Amino acid sequence: MIAASYACPNTLEEAVAALADPAAMVIAGGTDLMVKGRTRNSYVARALVDVTGVNEMRGVTVHDGLLDIGAAEPLASLVESKVVRSLSPVLWQAVRSVGGVQTRNRATLGGNLANACPAADGICACVALGALIKVVGSQGERTIDASELFRPCPACLAHEGMLVRTCLFADPREKKTTLEPGELIARVLVPQRAEGELGSYVRLSTNRGIGLASVTASAIVVREQDGTVRLARACVGGVLPAPRALEGSELPLVGTKLENADVLRCSKSLGTIMDEECSRLANGSYKRRVAPVVLGDALRALGQEGEDVPGVPGLRRIAVPSWEEDR
Numbered sequence: 628m629i630a631a632s633y634a635c636p637n638t639l640e641e642a643v644a645a646l647a648d649p650a651a652m653v654i655a656g657g658t659d660l661m662v663k664g665r666t667r668n669s670y671v672a673r674a675l676v677d678v679t680g681v682n683e684m685r686g687v688t689v690h691d692g693l694l695d696i697g698a699a700e701p702l703a704s705l706v707e708s709k710v711v712r713s714l715s716p717v718l719w720q721a722v723r724s725v726g727g728v729q730t731r732n733r734a735t736l737g738g739n740l741a742n743a744c745p746a747a748d749g750i751c752a753c754v755a756l757g758a759l760i761k762v763v764g765s766q767g768e769r770t771i772d773a774s775e776l777f778r779p780c781p782a783c784l785a786h787e788g789m790l791v792r793t794c795l796f797a798d799p800r801e802k803k804t805t806l807e808p809g810e811l812i813a814r815v816l817v818p819q820r821a822e823g824e825l826g827s828y829v830r831l832s833t834n835r836g837i838g839l840a841s842v843t844a845s846a847i848v849v850r851e852q853d854g855t856v857r858l859a860r861a862c863v864g865g866v867l868p869a870p871r872a873l874e875g876s877e878l879p880l881v882g883t884k885l886e887n888a889d890v891l892r893c894s895k896s897l898g899t900i901m902d903e904e905c906s907r908l909a910n911g912s913y914k915r916r917v918a919p920v921v922l923g924d925a926l927r928a929l930g931q932e933g934e935d936v937p938g939v940p941g942l943r944r945i946a947v948p949s950w951e952e953d954r
C-alpha cells in the first residue's frame with residue numbers, strides 16, 4: 628500500500644493537528660484500511676495519521692457508571708479484559724466475534740465503528756447498549772450517541788449489503804459517518820451493565836470461518852422480580868440504512884413476560900420495518916427472511932429458552948440458533 632506520508636503522534640493534540648491537513652486520514656489497526664489500500668490503491672495521496680500510539684486513545688477505565696474505552700485499544704486487549712467482560716458482557720461478546728486472533732490483535736474498536744460497515748460487530752452492540760462516542764477535532768470535543776455515528780445510506784445497503792465485503796468509500800467520512808473533516812473517535816463510553824440486566828449478541832455469517840457477519844443482532848432487557856420486562860432495547864446490523872436502537876413500539880416487549888409470542892411479535896415488527904426501509908438492500912430477499920429470525924434468537928436467549936454463557940454473568944445465548952436447525 629502506498630501513501631503520501633505516515634505520521635505517528637503520541638498525543639491527541641498532535642493527532643488533531645496532523646488531521647488538520649485536508650489530505651490526512653486516521654489509520655488505527657489498518658485491518659480495513661490496508662485491505663482497501665492494497666486492492667484499490669486508494670491512499671496514494673493521503674497523509675496517514677497512525678493513532679495507535681496516542682496515549683489518550685488507549686486503556687480502559689471505569690467512572691460514573693461508564694466503561695471508558697480508548698478507541699485505539701486493540702480488540703484483543705478488550706477480549707482479555709476482565710473489566711470489559713464483567714461490566715459489558717454484550718460488548719465483550721461482540722468484539723470477540725470480530726475476525727480471528729490475528730485481526731483482533733491489530734483491529735481497534737474506533738476503527739470498527741468509524742469504518743461504518745453496516746454489519747460490523749461493534750456498532751450493533753454499542754447501539755443496543757446505548758453507548759456514547761467521544762469525538763475530538765480542532766473545534767474541541769463532542770459526545771454523540773452511537774446511533775448517530777452512521778449516516779443513513781441506502782446506497783450502502785445496495786452496494787455493500789455485506790456480500791460485497793469491503794466498502795466502496797475509501798474514507799468513511801466522505802459518505803458514511805457524521806464525523807467532520809479532521810475529527811476522530813477518541814473514546815467509546817459504554818454504560819456499565821445494570822443490576823438484573825441480561826444481554827445477548829448473535830450473528831449470522833454466510834461463511835463459517837472468520838469474517839464479517841451477514842446480519843448481527845444484540846438485545847438487552849431488564850425484568851421485574853415477577854419476570855415482566857421493564858426495559859428492552861435491541862439493534863440489528865447489516866439490514867437498515869443506519870443502525871438504530873429498536874425500542875418502544877418497534878420492539879414491543881415492555882410489560883410482557885418475554886414469551887415466544889412476544890418474541891414473534893418483535894420479529895414481525897422488524898420485518899415490517901425492513902419492508903418500509905430496505906427496498907434496495909443487497910441480497911434483500913435473503914436478509915428479509917433471516918434478519919427477523921436472528922433478532923428472534925437474540926431475544927429468545929433472554930427468555931426461557933436461553934442459557935447463561937458460563938463464567939459471563941448477564942450474557943445469554945441459545946444452545947441451538949434457529950438457522951442451525953436447518954443444517
Ligand SMILES: Cc1cc2nc3c(=O)[nH]c(=O)nc-3n(C[C@H](O)[C@H](O)[C@H](O)COP(=O)(O)OP(=O)(O)OC[C@H]3O[C@@H](n4cnc5c(N)ncnc54)[C@H](O)[C@@H]3O)c2cc1C
Nearest residue numbers: 655656657658659660726735737738739741747748812838
Ligand atoms: C480477515 C478479516 C476479518 C474481519 N472480520 C471482521 C468481523 O468479523 N467483524 C467486523 O466487524 N469486522 C471485521 N473485519 C474488519 C476490521 O477488522 C474491523 O472493522 C476493525 O475493527 C477495524 O479496525 P482498525 O483499527 O483495523 O481500522 P483501520 O483499518 O485502521 O481503519 C478503518 C477506517 O476507520 C477510520 N478510523 C480508524 N480509527 C479511527 C478513529 N479512532 N477515529 C476516526 N476514524 C478512524 C480509518 O480512517 C479508516 O477509514 C475483518 C477484517 C479482516 C481483514
